[in-house]
Amino acid sequence: MASGDKTEARINHLLQAERRRCSALLEKDIASLLDLVTADYVHTHGNGHMDDHGSYFTMVAGPICYTKMDRGDLSVRIYGDVAVMLGDLTVGVKPHANAENISVKFKLQQVWVEDGGEWRSCAYQATALP
Numbered sequence: 626m627a628s629g630d631k632t633e634a635r636i637n638h639l640l641q642a643e644r645r646r647c648s649a650l651l652e653k654d655i656a657s658l659l660d661l662v663t664a665d666y667v668h669t670h671g672n673g674h675m676d677d678h679g680s681y682f683t684m685v686a687g688p689i690c691y692t693k694m695d696r697g698d699l700s701v702r703i704y705g706d707v708a709v710m711l712g713d714l715t716v717g718v719k720p721h722a723n724a725e726n727i728s729v730k731f732k733l734q735q736v737w738v739e740d741g742g743e744w745r746s747c748a749y750q751a752t753a754l755p
Contacts, residue, residue, distance in 0.1 A: 710737060
């Protein structure tokens with residue numbers, strides 16, 4: 626496999642991991658989501674609030690309900706076993722079961738690491754758009 630083909634295959638594998646991450650959030654599949662992030666995962670929300678691995682999974686396992694995860698075009702750059710993913714995300718979310726569904730748009734920067742042939746997210750930074 627040529628070098629360019631190998632890079633393209635790794636990017637495709639990473640994009641599949643991101644699709645699995647979005648699906649796991651929509652399905653509230655905590656086990657799958659745990660497999661897609663590192664133990665030292667850091668998630669910075671669009672409002673600037675930062676969660677570590679523990680507080681993020683407490684939030685995701687709680688009453689919050691994601692109803693939509695629409696990714697726009699994604700840009701991926703790979704540096705050895707690290708990748709930076711940039712792009713847009715529109716999220717539909719209900720903060721709790723009886724809440725009204727809201728839609729929020731973000732610009733995202735994500736950092737992924739390749740470990741044993743699998744991509745795992747280690748950092749997520751969202752910037753809310755008007």
